[in-house]
Amino acid sequence: QVQLVESGGGLVQAGGSLRLSCADSGRTFSVYAMGWFRQAPGKEREFVAGIDWSGGSTEYADSVKGRFTISRGSAKSTVYLQMNSLKPEDTANYYCAADNAFAHITRGSGGRVDYWGQGTQVTVSS
Secondary structure, three states: OOOEEEEOOEEEEOOOOEEEEEEEOOOOHHHOEEEEEEEOOOOOOEEEEEEOOOOOOEEEOOOOOOOEEEEEOOOOOEEEEEEOOOOHHHOEEEEEEEEOOHHHHHOOOOOOOOEEOOOEEEEEEO
């Protein structure tokens, strides 16, 4: 069964860093675009970052540009989100996503994404 498993969330002070990981247990997504979305309580889900299947193209939400970096592992079936200079407004549940179309990851709020992880909570204290 295809499964995306996130890890790395937690509690951090403002200005700190966290690295989220998303592993594809079935090694299915090595040719899929992958990305990260987040959803804070009472807010809509929003796109954070995306990476194409090769790792050659990345896109970021304006709110995280220059602070977050998305990358893929050497086997391409793992994706990471390095989050630096974290702010309280980054607090949310972060979800890994995969889809065979890069645009489904990077356009909109993930309504056309086929595969999701269960989410990992990131809390940034002020």
